[in-house]
Amino acid sequence: MGVLADFRRRRDRGGTEAFVAPFPFHSRFARSRLPAAFEVTSLANVSGLKGKNIVLGVTGGIAAYKAGELCRLLVKAGAVVRVVMTDAATRFITPLTMQTLSASHVARDLFDADEEARIGHIRLGDEADLIIVAPATADAIARFAAGTAGDLLAAVVLASRSPVLLAPAMNVNMWQNPLTQQNLGRLLGLSRFKTVGPDAGDLACGWVGEGRLIDPTEIVAAAERLVAPGDLAGRRIVVTAGPTFEPIDDVRFLGNRSSGKMGFAMAQAAARRGASVILIAGPVALGTPPGGGILRQDVQTAAEMRVALIAAAARADVVVMAAAVADFKPASRAEGKLSRRSVAGVVAHAGTRARATTMSLALVANPDLLAEISRGRRGGRPWLVGFAAEVTADAQELVKRAIRKLSEKDCDVIIANDVGTAGTGFGGDENAVTLVFPGGASEVLPRAPKIVLADAIWDRLAGRIPNRARSGSGRRVDGAVSGRRAAAVRAPGPRVAQTRGRRA
Ligand code: PMT
Numbered sequence: 001m002g003v004l005a006d007f008r009r010r011r012d013r014g015g016t017e018a019f020v021a022p023f024p025f026h027s028r029f030a031r032s033r034l035p036a037a038f039e040v041t042s043l044a045n046v047s048g049l050k051g052k053n054i055v056l057g058v059t060g061g062i063a064a065y066k067a068g069e070l071c072r073l074l075v076k077a078g079a080v081v082r083v084v085m086t087d088a089a090t091r092f093i094t095p096l097t098m099q100t101l102s103a104s105h106v107a108r109d110l111f112d113a114d115e116e117a118r119i120g121h122i123r124l125g126d127e128a129d130l131i132i133v134a135p136a137t138a139d140a141i142a143r144f145a146a147g148t149a150g151d152l153l154a155a156v157v158l159a160s161r162s163p164v165l166l167a168p169a170m171n172v173n174m175w176q177n178p179l180t181q182q183n184l185g186r187l188l189g190l191s192r193f194k195t196v197g198p199d200a201g202d203l204a205c206g207w208v209g210e211g212r213l214i215d216p217t218e219i220v221a222a223a224e225r226l227v228a229p230g231d232l233a234g235r236r237i238v239v240t241a242g243p244t245f246e247p248i249d250d251v252r253f254l255g256n257r258s259s260g261k262m263g264f265a266m267a268q269a270a271a272r273r274g275a276s277v278i279l280i281a282g283p284v285a286l287g288t289p290p291g292g293g294i295l296r297q298d299v300q301t302a303a304e305m306r307v308a309l310i311a312a313a314a315r316a317d318v319v320v321m322a323a324a325v326a327d328f329k330p331a332s333r334a335e336g337k338l339s340r341r342s343v344a345g346v347v348a349h350a351g352t353r354a355r356a357t358t359m360s361l362a363l364v365a366n367p368d369l370l371a372e373i374s375r376g377r378r379g380g381r382p383w384l385v386g387f388a389a390e391v392t393a394d395a396q397e398l399v400k401r402a403i404r405k406l407s408e409k410d411c412d413v414i415i416a417n418d419v420g421t422a423g424t425g426f427g428g429d430e431n432a433v434t435l436v437f438p439g440g441a442s443e444v445l446p447r448a449p450k451i452v453l454a455d456a457i458w459d460r461l462a463g464r465i466p467n468r469a470r471s472g473s474g475r476r477v478d479g480a481v482s483g484r485r486a487a488a489v490r491a492p493g494p495r496v497a498q499t500r501g502r503r504a
Contacts, residue, residue: 048224048272048455050078055124055162057133057153058098059140060088062204063169063213067093070134070216071101077220082107082124084153086140110152121152125160130227133157135169135213138180144193145183163226166195167219172209196222221291225272231462233274238312238382239267239320240369242282244302246329248361249338256324257426260284262387262417263322265454267294270320273458278312280305282323302326302366313373313382318465320385321370322415324426331362374410383465384411391420395434395444402436413437413461435460 054074058067067089074081081102085095095106110121125131133140133153140153144164149155157164166187174180175198187193197214241263245253264286267279271293279288279296282305288296297312299305302325313319343356370386377384388405392398402416416434419425424432424447432447435457445456 048077048228049074049220052079052129052227053127054079054081054223055128055131055156055160056081056083056098056102057131057136057140057157058083058085058089058093059133059135059137059153060086060090060092061135061137061169061213062092063135064089064092066213066216067134068097068101070132070219071098073216073220074132074223075102077224080104082128084108084124084156086151086153088137088139107152110150110155121155122159125156125162128156128160128162130223131157131160131162131164132167132219132223133164134167134216134219136166138168138170138174138177138183141166141168141180141183141187145186161192164193165219165223165226166193167213168195168198168211169213170198170211171205172203172207172211175209175211194222194226215290218290221272221289225274225291225293228272228274229459229462230274232270232458235270235275235317235465236278236315237267237270237275237318237320238278238280238309238316239263239270240280240282240305240309240323240325241267242284242286243324244282244305244326244366245300246302246326246366247333248330249334249336251337254326254329254363255283256326258282258284258324259427260286261427261429261450262431262454263320264289265450266320266322266457268451269454269458272455273462275318278316280308280312280323302329302369306367306369306372309369309373310376313376316382318385319373319382321373321411322387324389325369326366328363329366331364368409370411371409380412380466384409384413385461386411386414388414388416389419389425390416391418393418393421398434399436399440399442402434402442403440406436406438412464415457433457 056067056071056074058064067083071081071083082104083095083098083102083106085093085098085106085108087108090108095108099106107121107124133144143151143154144157144166147158149158164187166184168175168184170180184195188195196219197212198210199212199214200208200210201212202208203211241258242260243256243258245255247253260281263281264279264284267277268289268291271277271289271291275293277294279294281296281298283298283300288294297308299308305323305325309319340355343359370384373382374384386405386409388402390398390401392401398416398418402414405416406414414436416436417425417431421432422428424430429449430447431450431453432445433453434442434444436442443460445453448456
């Protein structure tokens with residue numbers, strides 16, 4: 001009990017710390033420098049799963065051991081997790097493990113008077129914002145589809161009106177069996193039920209194929225998507241992220257310190273809210289955000305980004321320019337690798353033994369991609385979100401510069417950030433931004449993790465995107481991009497026929 005209480009305290013403290021970070025504008029000094037019309041918003045409670053009641057149903061399959069990791073991730077995301085285990089599940093992972101990880105009593109028995117008195121199965125289902133069943137075995141799926149209520153989990157699912165996210169895991173033949181697919185189809189016919197996964201690969205039973213429990217991070221991403229507002233559903237959004245590298249020779253380049261984290265966060269948050277996102281990424285070391293809905297295109301230079309952007313923007317409702325596009329590039333690219341000697345030869349016309357001590361590099365301006373998209377748009381489409389990277393801690397000056405950029409580049413909003421403060425802007429996991437709209441209205445979003453800020457930004461922008469910019473089809477790009485690993489919340493049916501027989 002002591003351990004659990006301590007865990008709960010730490011969890012609460014962790015959640016609070018994660019979302020209400022200190023922000024310099026909260027100081028009296030900083031506030032006194034804010035323009036009168038400035039609004040400083042608290043970013044508490046903006047995380048997708050924070051504070052959500054989640055029933056985690058664990059059924060009896062070998063993948064049940066991964067439910068522990070899933071539970072940990074859900075708790076870390078700020079969710080309140082109540083675990084319900086079937087009898088079979090307790091043979092694979094102990095209730096004590098799940099109780100410790102969820103910091104809450106594990107419900108198991110429909111007919112246990114004590115358990116029912118604590119929180120009855122009807123209340124469990126009623127209070128759930130989301131029910132996740134992971135792993136969902138063929139047997140559990142069959143029970144849900146048949147509408148039985150003979151065990152606690154089936155009763156909770158049947159008695160609840162909450163959305164249910166199934167993460168199937170089973171032998172490939174069980175998965176592909178028409179009976180399983182029919183059961184799943186029946187459930188998916190009801191809008192309450194969604195699936196994530198399964199993944200394909202080596203299965204514990206010795207077969208290779210589809211049927212592995214999808215990675216817990218993908219289940220969390222799918223859950224986040226299910227509880228997200230959905231206010232960008234049907235929107236086609238292009239996000240640029242990261243730096244551009246402008247080659248000097250075959251091994252060197254001009255670049256900047258953008259990590260891509262802010263742009264990737266904008267893309268991830270948009271996809272979670274239902275948008276189909278094209279993410280044009282400069283050279284970054286980031287994986288594509290989990291959860292599906294994102295088609296990624298990697299580029300190196302501003303010229304490559306321009307080509308990808310112009311093509312994508314033609315069909316976009318919204319373009320978000322979070323990339324730090326190099327303003328200049330070398331006038332020419334040297335072949336091979338410039339050496340001190342070759343530079344000296346070129347610059348000083350010295351003999352072969354000369355070694356340069358200085359070198360001049362001629363630069364030419366890159367096109368301004370945001371301004372170009374803006375000039376080319378018709379009827380206000382696409383809606384344009386520009387960023388402004390400024391080095392100033394003065395809030396009024398930041399807004400002044402953002403207003404200038406807003407009018408120079410003719411966009412619909414500028415998201416200004418001070419990139420001179422340690423830990424925010426370039427490279428860091430956190431940022432602090434000021435939204436500046438035409439007419440001069442502005443809002444400060446204080447320092448917070450970039451993904452939290454991205455959601456807060458979309459909270460403010462989603463309602464401003466003109467309706468006429470809505471896409472007609474509302475078709476997502478999941479199928480095109482998900483590949484084997486990206487878990488779209490998707491319709492049933494094997495993604496790939498992978499039954500190649502038993503492993504040796
Ligand atoms: O990637 P991270 O490490 O997470 O860092 C995030 C960030 C600091 C890079 C991001 O928050 C940010 O500020 N991005 C914009 C960087 C930038 O280039 O700002 P700017 O003020 O120089 O340009 C203004 C706008 O014009 C930007 O939307 C930029 O994408 C666009 N631009 C700039 C130059 C150019 N040649 N073409 C452009 O389209």
